Amino acid sequence: MRVTGFATVISIVTVLVTLAGAQTAANDEYETLADEVLNNSTFDWVLVKSDRVRMHYQPGSFAEQHRFMILRSLDSAVEEALETLEESRYEGGLRAFYFESREEMERAVGRPVAGFSDWGGNAIYIVLNKDWRSFEVHEFTHVVTMGAWGSPHDSCGWMIEGIANAIDGWCREYMIDEVVLHLLGEEQLPPLGEFFEDSGELGEIRAGFYGASFIRFLSEVYGAETVRELWSQGTGALPELLDASLDAIEDRWKSYVKTKVPSPREIDLEAINDVGCG
Numbered sequence: 001m002r003v004t005g006f007a008t009v010i011s012i013v014t015v016l017v018t019l020a021g022a023q024t025a026a027n028d029e030y031e032t033l034a035d036e037v038l039n040n041s042t043f044d045w046v047l048v049k050s051d052r053v054r055m056h057y058q059p060g061s062f063a064e065q066h067r068f069m070i071l072r073s074l075d076s077a078v079e080e081a082l083e084t085l086e087e088s089r090y091e092g093g094l095r096a097f098y099f100e101s102r103e104e105m106e107r108a109v110g111r112p113v114a115g116f117s118d119w120g121g122n123a124i125y126i127v128l129n130k131d132w133r134s135f136e137v138h139e140f141t142h143v144v145t146m147g148a149w150g151s152p153h154d155s156c157g158w159m160i161e162g163i164a165n166a167i168d169g170w171c172r173e174y175m176i177d178e179v180v181l182h183l184l185g186e187e188q189l190p191p192l193g194e195f196f197e198d199s200g201e202l203g204e205i206r207a208g209f210y211g212a213s214f215i216r217f218l219s220e221v222y223g224a225e226t227v228r229e230l231w232s233q234g235t236g237a238l239p240e241l242l243d244a245s246l247d248a249i250e251d252r253w254k255s256y257v258k259t260k261v262p263s264p265r266e267i268d269l270e271a272i273n274d275v276g277c278g
C-alpha cells in the first residue's frame with residue numbers, strides 16, 4: 001500500500017498503530033522531519049545522548065523519568081538490529097523522539113500512530129507512557145533494513161513488518177512463536193503459498209505474526225543473507241534459495257515453531273486483538 005510520500009505497512013504493532021515511514025519531510029522549510037519536530041514550538045524538547053543515539057523527550061514525561069534506562073535500551077536496540085541483520089552499515093546518529101500520547105504524535109508528525117520511523121532521516125518517533133510499552137527495536141529495525149537494503153521486491157511487502165516484529169520478538173507477555181503455535185493449532189494460518197500470494201487477506205495481526213515467525217525461522221536456520229536474498233529476489237525465489245519445495249519449507253518452518261515452544265501456553269488472543277502488542 002503506498003500513500004504519497006509514505007511506504008505504509010500496518011503490523012501487529014500497528015494495531016496500535018505503527019507506520020513504517022519513508023523519507024518524509026512534511027514541510028519544505030526543513031530538511032528533515034526531525035528538524036521540523038525539533039522546531040515545533042508546541043513542544044519543549046530536552047536531549048540526552050550516547051555515542052550513537054540522541055534521545056529527545058519532554059519535561060515531566062514518563063520518558064523523562066526513565067530516560068537513562070531508555071537510552072541504554074536504544075543503544076541495545078541499535079546493536080540488536082544490526083547484529084540480527086548482519087549489517088554494519090549504520091553511519092548516521094540515530095534520533096529518537098518520545099511522546100506521551102498519540103495526540104502528541106499527531107501534533108508532531110501529522111498522524112496519531114504509536115510508532116513511526118523515518119529511515120531517510122535516521123529518526124524514530126515513539127509513544128511511551130505508563131500503559132504503553134514502546135517499540136524502539138521494531139522502529140529502528142525499519143531504519144536499518146530500509147536504509148541498508150532499500151525497498152523489498154513487490155512480493156515481499158510483508159517482510160517489512162515481519163523483520164521488525166521478528167527482531168522485536170514480543171507481543172504483550174508472549175513470544176512471537178508462542179502465539180504462532182496457538183494460531184496454527186486453531187488453523188488460523190493458511191499454507192505458505194497462500195500467505196505469499198495475499199498476506200493482506202489475513203488481516204494485520206495474523207499476517208504480522210506469520211511473517212515474523214517465518215523470518216525468525218529463515219534467519220535462525222539459514223542466516224541473514226538468505227533473508228536478504230528473499231527481500232530482493234521475491235518469494236518466487238524461495239524454493240531455489242532453500243533447495244526445497246514450498247510444502248517442504250512450510251513443514252520445516254512448522255517443526256521449527258514447535259521446537260521453539262516446548263510448552264505451549266494459553267494465549268489471550270482477544271487482548272492482542274483489542275489492545276495490540278504494547
Ligand SMILES: [Zn+2]
Nearest residue numbers: 018019020164
Ligand atoms: Zn513497523
